[in-house]
Amino acid sequence: MYDPMVDSSPGCGIEYPSSYWADISTTNETSKPEDDGQLDKDIDVEVAIIGAGYTGLSCALHLAREHNIKAHVFEANQTAWGCSGRNAGFILKSSGRKTYAAMQKQWGEEVMRGIYHEMCAGVETVNGLIGEGINCDQQPAGYIKVAHKPSMLKTLKAQAKLQQQMFGYDVQVLSRQELHQDYMADENAYGAIRYQDGFGLNPLKLAWGYQQLAQAAGVKVHTSTPVSFADTSIKNSRQLITPQGKVTAKKVVIATNGYTPKGLHPIVTNRSLPVLSQIIVTAPLSPAQLAACNFITSNVVMDTRALKYYYRKLPDNRILFGGRGAITGKNANDPAYAQRLMSVLKTSFPALENLTYDYAWSGWICMALDDLPHIYQGEKGSNEENLFYAMGYCGSGVSFSVQAGKRLAEKVAGKAVSNLPLYTQPLPKFPFAPLRRVGQWGYFHYGKIKDKYL
Numbered sequence: 001m002y003d004p005m006v007d008s009s010p011g012c013g014i015e016y017p018s019s020y021w022a023d024i025s026t027t028n029e030t031s032k033p034e035d036d037g038q039l040d041k042d043i044d045v046e047v048a049i050i051g052a053g054y055t056g057l058s059c060a061l062h063l064a065r066e067h068n069i070k071a072h073v074f075e076a077n078q079t080a081w082g083c084s085g086r087n088a089g090f091i092l093k094s095s096g097r098k099t100y101a102a103m104q105k106q107w108g109e110e111v112m113r114g115i116y117h118e119m120c121a122g123v124e125t126v127n128g129l130i131g132e133g134i135n136c137d138q139q140p141a142g143y144i145k146v147a148h149k150p151s152m153l154k155t156l157k158a159q160a161k162l163q164q165q166m167f168g169y170d171v172q173v174l175s176r177q178e179l180h181q182d183y184m185a186d187e188n189a190y191g192a193i194r195y196q197d198g199f200g201l202n203p204l205k206l207a208w209g210y211q212q213l214a215q216a217a218g219v220k221v222h223t224s225t226p227v228s229f230a231d232t233s234i235k236n237s238r239q240l241i242t243p244q245g246k247v248t249a250k251k252v253v254i255a256t257n258g259y260t261p262k263g264l265h266p267i268v269t270n271r272s273l274p275v276l277s278q279i280i281v282t283a284p285l286s287p288a289q290l291a292a293c294n295f296i297t298s299n300v301v302m303d304t305r306a307l308k309y310y311y312r313k314l315p316d317n318r319i320l321f322g323g324r325g326a327i328t329g330k331n332a333n334d335p336a337y338a339q340r341l342m343s344v345l346k347t348s349f350p351a352l353e354n355l356t357y358d359y360a361w362s363g364w365i366c367m368a369l370d371d372l373p374h375i376y377q378g379e380k381g382s383n384e385e386n387l388f389y390a391m392g393y394c395g396s397g398v399s400f401s402v403q404a405g406k407r408l409a410e411k412v413a414g415k416a417v418s419n420l421p422l423y424t425q426p427l428p429k430f431p432f433a434p435l436r437r438v439g440q441w442g443y444f445h446y447g448k449i450k451d452k453y454l
């Protein structure tokens with residue numbers, strides 16, 4: 001499997017992984033939209049966007065609609081071939097991994113509130129775009145965060161209290177008994193908090209919908225078009241190399257997140273850590289199996305472990321279950337990772353002892369050293385002034401990447417963007433960058449011990 005820490009290109013025209021989403025998304029009502037195919041000639045454009053995931057498509061859509069700039073998006077493989085077409089489809093009012101308490105401590109209350117409002121705006125933007133007619137199988141709202149041990153229920157309650165006090169956010173506290181009775185009888189859960197918003201959807205159909213909206217606004221989407229930067233730089237423009245044509249662009253947006261290939265450009269080098277997240281989708285549960293686990297809810301669920309597990313019941317009564325995967329691309333397809341998820345699922349729901357999985361796949365999430373996404377323009381006055389990027393969602397970008405794309409479009413159009421740390425600072429560089437995976441391996445071991453014993 002493509003490994004961004006090793007490979008200098010994600011490939012060219014590679015098909016979607018054999019995921020549940022790729023399998024079920026073409027129906028009578030939806031199918032992969034036509035795109036503009038591989039770029040086959042030299043072109044001059046005002047804005048070139050690298051990567052056709054949510055970030056790239058949202059940036060292009062907002063540039064066209066709000067700033068009258070018709071960008072060209074260049075995607076190495078297929079639209080949403082990266083994370084956007086293979087995630088779990090949880091829409092949450094959050095991104096990154098930094099807690100609001102930590103933000104308040106570092107930057108004060110005003111900045112923390114500003115970031116919270118941007119996260120909320122992300123969900124509103126997604127809902128607004130879906131409301132334009134994107135058919136993406138939304139499920140009933142509700143996000144349940146389960147305590148994987150009794151002590152974590154205390155922490156969750158404190159989180160709920162802070163969010164209620166600070167933002168007036170409606171958070172429900174559920175005892176183990178209430179959770180088992182009204183939502184699902186997860187044996188690993190010792191209680192939970194439940195947010196009324198947050199919901200599950202089909203992430204690939206969502207991306208296809210964004211592509212259609214962007215194309216309708218005049219955006220060109222070229223697939224099978226991997227991009228690299230030319231060494232030569234002409235004043236006030238950038239040259240990009242693709243297999244069949246050269247692109248000369250006044251401005252370039254990098255929207256490659258966890259799929260950013262090795263050596264793409266110094267502006268993003270050593271500023272993120274791609275980490276594999278693994279998903280399985282089980283066979284459909286029979287009515288008897290559903291009843292045995294009292295699996296009533298189709299809310300999205302995540303736990304409190306350092307090495308988190310997440311799950312949801314899909315519209316066809318299968319369970320999507322996710323957690324960490326391999327460390328390297330070379331080991332990504334080892335079935336041991338899917339089997340491990342299956343056995344954890346069975347400790348949550350022992351009645352599903354004989355359940356099997358039908359789909360298993362993984363994808364690269366993009367970790368940032370400071371646990372926050374960054375939306376950034378190269379320093380004004382430097383030769384990177386015409387370069388832009390948004391990345392570092394740390395595994396939580398389905399909703400916020402759309403807001404990031406919108407803000408990125410404002411930056412590209414030369415408009416002022418609020419001065420929250422998300423929008424003013426570059427992604428911090430990893431110290432000892434070549435050793436990032438050693439650090440990851442250490443963190444996985446620490447996480448295992450913490451989740452079990454601490």
Ligand SMILES: Cc1cc2nc3c(=O)[nH]c(=O)nc-3n(C[C@H](O)[C@H](O)[C@H](O)COP(=O)(O)OP(=O)(O)OC[C@H]3O[C@@H](n4cnc5c(N)ncnc54)[C@H](O)[C@@H]3O)c2cc1C
Nearest residue numbers: 051053054055076082083084087088090227363396397398
């Ligand atoms: C298994 C998994 C589960 C997840 N679940 C959730 C979830 O439930 N909720 C949530 O909020 N977040 C989730 N995420 C994270 C979320 O999917 C991402 O934050 C989001 O999709 C990022 O979108 P993006 O457009 O920035 O990047 P991507 O969708 O990764 O798009 C980047 C694109 O850039 C292309 N590219 C790279 N290099 C080049 C190049 N040189 N030339 C041309 N194209 C290039 C790639 O092919 C890729 O298609 C999950 C991620 C994974 C992997």
